[in-house]
Amino acid sequence: MKPIQFLGQFLESKQVGAVWPSSKYLIYQMIKPINFSKAKLIVEYGPGTGNITKALLENMLPDAKLIVFEINNSFINGLNKIPDKRLTIFNCPAEKAAQVLAKHHLGLPDYVVSSLPLAIIPNNTVTRILASSFAMLKTGSAMIQFQYSPSSLGRFKRVFDRVEVKFAPINVPPALVYVCWKK
Ligand SMILES: C[S@@+](CC[C@H](N)C(=O)[O-])C[C@H]1O[C@@H](n2cnc3c(N)ncnc32)[C@H](O)[C@@H]1O
Numbered sequence: 001m002k003p004i005q006f007l008g009q010f011l012e013s014k015q016v017g018a019v020w021p022s023s024k025y026l027i028y029q030m031i032k033p034i035n036f037s038k039a040k041l042i043v044e045y046g047p048g049t050g051n052i053t054k055a056l057l058e059n060m061l062p063d064a065k066l067i068v069f070e071i072n073n074s075f076i077n078g079l080n081k082i083p084d085k086r087l088t089i090f091n092c093p094a095e096k097a098a099q100v101l102a103k104h105h106l107g108l109p110d111y112v113v114s115s116l117p118l119a120i121i122p123n124n125t126v127t128r129i130l131a132s133s134f135a136m137l138k139t140g141s142a143m144i145q146f147q148y149s150p151s152s153l154g155r156f157k158r159v160f161d162r163v164e165v166k167f168a169p170i171n172v173p174p175a176l177v178y179v180c181w182k183k
Pocket residue numbers: 015016017018020021022045046047048049050051052069070071072075092093094095115116117
């Protein structure tokens with residue numbers, strides 16, 4: 001999907017929450033904390049055009065799995081064209097991820113990588129997403145989430161054991177990356 005089509009999805013759907021796809025600099029900050037030599041299961045929330053998805057697949061082990069949760073049908077159509085057997089796509093909201101993993105006996109994720117627009121998701125849903133992500137992560141693992149403002153920092157700190165903040169200035173708009181660890 002071209003960036004201009006992404007802009008079209010932003011104008012059409014209130015749940016996209018970004019005007020432009022993530023830049024390669026933001027993608028780099030999102031995947032940098034991941035220890036790909038050990039990760040066997042990665043979960044992605046809100047993959048959109050799939051540019052973070054593709055970067056994850058490029059770095060993942062041949063026997064690792066990537067499970068993505070997306071609710072926008074146009075983005076799902078694009079994601080379905082990624083030819084990689086390690087990728088499973090659920091047309092389902094991120095807040096149901098823990099239930100879906102349990103139902104399909106997929107195990108516990110090593111990382112949760114999220115582009116969800118938390119600022120426009122209802123507060124109680126964000127609370128559930130953060131709590132269930134923390135609960136399902138293996139110890140020593142992280143949820144990696146980007147946002148455009150520092151306002152979510154307190155929320156992450158209340159749920160996770162340690163939170164690092166990185167800056168990705170070359171992105172539209174510039175973004176903060178929260179790396180939220182479970183000890
Ligand atoms: C900021 S955009 C993703 C940008 C993506 N990194 C890219 O560059 O294409 C946020 C994505 O989250 C999805 N989304 C919003 N709410 C969601 C939810 N509750 N569960 C899963 N996906 C959701 C939107 O449809 C959109 O694709």
